[in-house]
Amino acid sequence: MSTASVPLPAWINYGLIPLLNLFLAFFFSGLVVWAIGESPFEALKLLLAGALGRGEGIGFTLFYATSFIFTGLSVAVAIHAGLFNIGSEGQAYLGGLGAALVALSLDRYVPWYVTMPFAIIGSALFGAACAAIPAWLQAKRGSHIVITTIMFNFIVSSLMNYILVRVLIVPGKMAPESRTFLEGGQLPKLDWLIGMFGGRLGAAPLNFSFLVALVMCFLVWLLIWRTKLGYEMRTLGHSPTAASYAGMRYARIVMITMLISGGLAGMMALNPVMGASARLQIEFVGGAGFVGIAVSLMGRNHPAGIILAALLFGVLYQGGAELSFDMPTITRDMIVVIQGLVILFAGALEYMLRPAIVRVYQQISGK
Amino acid sequence: MDYFDIFISILGSAIRLSIPLLFTALAGLFSERAGIFDIGLEGKILASAFASACVAYWTGNAWAGLATGIATSIVFSLVHGFASITNRGNQIVSGVALNFVAAGLTIVLGSAWFGQGGRTGQVPASGRFSGITLPGAEMMRDVPIIGPLYANVISGNNILTYIAFLMVPISWWILYRTRFGLRVRAVGENPGAVDTAGISVAWLRYRALIVAGFLCGFAGTYLSIAQSAAFINNMSAGKGYIALAALIFAKWKPVPVMLACLLFGFLDAFANFMQGKALPGIGEVPVQIFQALPYILTCVLLAGFIGVARPPKAGGVPYTKER
Numbered sequence: 001m002s003t004a005s006v007p008l009p010a011w012i013n014y015g016l017i018p019l020l021n022l023f024l025a026f027f028f029s030g031l032v033v034w035a036i037g038e039s040p041f042e043a044l045k046l047l048l049a050g051a052l053g054r055g056e057g058i059g060f061t062l063f064y065a066t067s068f069i070f071t072g073l074s075v076a077v078a079i080h081a082g083l084f085n086i087g088s089e090g091q092a093y094l095g096g097l098g099a100a101l102v103a104l105s106l107d108r109y110v111p112w113y114v115t116m117p118f119a120i121i122g123s124a125l126f127g128a129a130c131a132a133i134p135a136w137l138q139a140k141r142g143s144h145i146v147i148t149t150i151m152f153n154f155i156v157s158s159l160m161n162y163i164l165v166r167v168l169i170v171p172g173k174m175a176p177e178s179r180t181f182l183e184g185g186q187l188p189k190l191d192w193l194i195g196m197f198g199g200r201l202g203a204a205p206l207n208f209s210f211l212v213a214l215v216m217c218f219l220v221w222l223l224i225w226r227t228k229l230g231y232e233m234r235t236l237g238h239s240p241t242a243a244s245y246a247g248m249r250y251a252r253i254v255m256i257t258m259l260i261s262g263g264l265a266g267m268m269a270l271n272p273v274m275g276a277s278a279r280l281q282i283e284f285v286g287g288a289g290f291v292g293i294a295v296s297l298m299g300r301n302h303p304a305g306i307i308l309a310a311l312l313f314g315v316l317y318q319g320g321a322e323l324s325f326d327m328p329t330i331t332r333d334m335i336v337v338i339q340g341l342v343i344l345f346a347g348a349l350e351y352m353l354r355p356a357i358v359r360v361y362q363q364i365s366g367k
Numbered sequence: 368m369d370y371f372d373i374f375i376s377i378l379g380s381a382i383r384l385s386i387p388l389l390f391t392a393l394a395g396l397f398s399e400r401a402g403i404f405d406i407g408l409e410g411k412i413l414a415s416a417f418a419s420a421c422v423a424y425w426t427g428n429a430w431a432g433l434a435t436g437i438a439t440s441i442v443f444s445l446v447h448g449f450a451s452i453t454n455r456g457n458q459i460v461s462g463v464a465l466n467f468v469a470a471g472l473t474i475v476l477g478s479a480w481f482g483q484g485g486r487t488g489q490v491p492a493s494g495r496f497s498g499i500t501l502p503g504a505e506m507m508r509d510v511p512i513i514g515p516l517y518a519n520v521i522s523g524n525n526i527l528t529y530i531a532f533l534m535v536p537i538s539w540w541i542l543y544r545t546r547f548g549l550r551v552r553a554v555g556e557n558p559g560a561v562d563t564a565g566i567s568v569a570w571l572r573y574r575a576l577i578v579a580g581f582l583c584g585f586a587g588t589y590l591s592i593a594q595s596a597a598f599i600n601n602m603s604a605g606k607g608y609i610a611l612a613a614l615i616f617a618k619w620k621p622v623p624v625m626l627a628c629l630l631f632g633f634l635d636a637f638a639n640f641m642q643g644k645a646l647p648g649i650g651e652v653p654v655q656i657f658q659a660l661p662y663i664l665t666c667v668l669l670a671g672f673i674g675v676a677r678p679p680k681a682g683g684v685p686y687t688k689e690r
Contacts, residue, residue: 143669340467348461
């Protein structure tokens with residue numbers, strides 16, 4: 001009997017296998033560190049100390065995690081409907097424009113808590129708009145969503161480049177970025193959250209959007225597992241033919257799913273644009289959209305798993321930055337390698353260990 | 368400078384810019400016709416660019432650089448195959464992963480080995496592929512129209528450029544006139560039928576991926592030791608994705624692939640030329656439009672407004688033998 005059809009208990013499927021895959025990714029990352037002549041264990045120690053050692057480090061870790069939760073949710077929602085949204089990067093980028101336009105027009109007149117709801121809507125709308133055309137092309141014209149969302153990453157990048165260099169740039173300045181938002185366009189820092197645990201946030205830009213991200217996790221859980229739409233999405237993801245037999249409308253579900261996915265990606269912009277730098281900067285997404293793919297895969301497309309995976313990548317990003325200070329031979333780009341290996345082992349090779357684990361499991365349980 | 372000279376100079380630079388696209392798109396052609404989506408083209412050319420620059424720098428031998436570039440790219444292809452053929456993993460995910468690994472690893476290793484923030488050392492002249500002046504180029508230069516075209520566009524390119532154009536008919540011949548090509552096309556459409564005929568789907572797909580790796584090796588080598596003289600961080604700069612766009616634009620056929628790559632190369636060259644210049648009657652056109660145009664055109668094509676782009680039927684689906 002083939003091992004692929006043997007059922008395994010949940011703790012192996014959702015606990016052991018992801019952990020083993022993660023371990024493999026870190027093992028190979030360690031090999032790279034070792035190959036360039038540094039001690040992997042020393043590097044790991046510095047990385048963890050940098051990410052979790054002080055209040056400021058934790059603040060940065062949570063700040064990065066916030067972005068990854070948004071993009072991770074974005075990828076996960078699409079995956080539940082069987083769609084691979086590889087365009088979270090571009091959707092987040094355009095979402096930044098939505099957030100910035102709201103902040104730029106309201107920051108003079110109202111306090112942040114009035115601006116924020118509009119900024120959330122603005123960023124989500126712009127993010128969704130960026131996903132709308134690929135969604136329509138998939139739903140109505142049958143072109144592959146992966147290809148079109150990749151194309152849109154580049155189209156948005158050119159568009160934003162134009163807008164920042166020609167339109168939103170502050171006259172007389174060289175840097176292609178918008179003006180700095182006033183207080184009414186900035187999200188407050190979460191000093192109290194770190195303070196509750198006796199730490200100090202320092203310069204870390206952990207801000208209110210972290211809480212928005214957690215709320216979104218709950219809403220996504222509600223959507224996927226507790227609503228009719230979520231049920232339809234999951235049905236479509238499992239079997240498009242079954243969904244169509246059951247009378248679910250393919251085009252409608254694809255469109256809605258992608259708009260939600262794009263909207264979640266767009267909201268990611270709140271964190272860096274309104275929470276950290278208080279201005280729209282060029283390339284501010286910085287790969288967070290792609291990290292979302294890794295986060296969603298690691299977290300098995302479940303909001304709870306996504307939070308854990310986002311924290312893991314937050315630790316990697318912050319710890320990696322600190323590590324490159326302490327060990328100059330290891331550049332920050334080591335994170336990119338680790339990220340790639342995590343995607344490889346937790347995503348593409350997720351079934352590699354399964355046959356072996358099934359055999360061991362059968363031996364032990366005696367079936 | 369009259370318009371003809373400008374046209375000649377843009378044409379020359381269009382050819383130089385389209386060569387890496389051509390190699391990469393042909394690589395994608397083999398892999399996608401065999402039913403394996405290859406988002407990892409970008410990573411492959413980046414990794415091979417780095418490897419060939421390193422070896423060309425250390426040995427001073429361009430051919431050694433090329434060989435290493437090809438070998439590196441094939442290793443990436445094999446990992447992609449291991450994940451998506453042997454382990455039936457998601458092909459897109461595997462490609463994305465390899466792109467990350469290549470992007471990170473080239474900088475990490477480059478910084479550790481050369482200490483220049485990811486740049487490799489300056490490759491000596493002997494380690495580069497430099498331009499070849501074709502016979503009679505100087506003699507022909509004064510002939511109107513054909514002369515400048517021959518001397519500045521056709522002659523004076525490096526050997527890889529000529530190999531790239533040679534690869535087009537070779538790819539066509541392999542895909543449409545050999546047994547291997549027939550089987551590659553079949554396995555991309557209906558792997559079940561190929562399996563029934565007693566041919567190994569996995570081995571066929573692996574071979575197609577090796578060919579893809581081989582071609583990507585040329586593209587990367589071209590970037591680092593033909594077009595420039597060192598590896599620079601992220602020097603593939605999305606070329607793998609443009610090549611993917613060109614492949615779709617060409618509807619997965621070899622000769623149209625060449626034309627699409629030339630078109631996208633021309634757009635790139637034209638954008639460079641137009642930077643800061645005004646078009647008569649229209650005014651200054653934002654350079655970003657030209658940068659986005661290949662992607663926009665591909666999306667319009669995918670929407671079915673310019674003919675129908677029909678991908679290989681079995682693309683992206685791992686093959687599972689009946690159990």
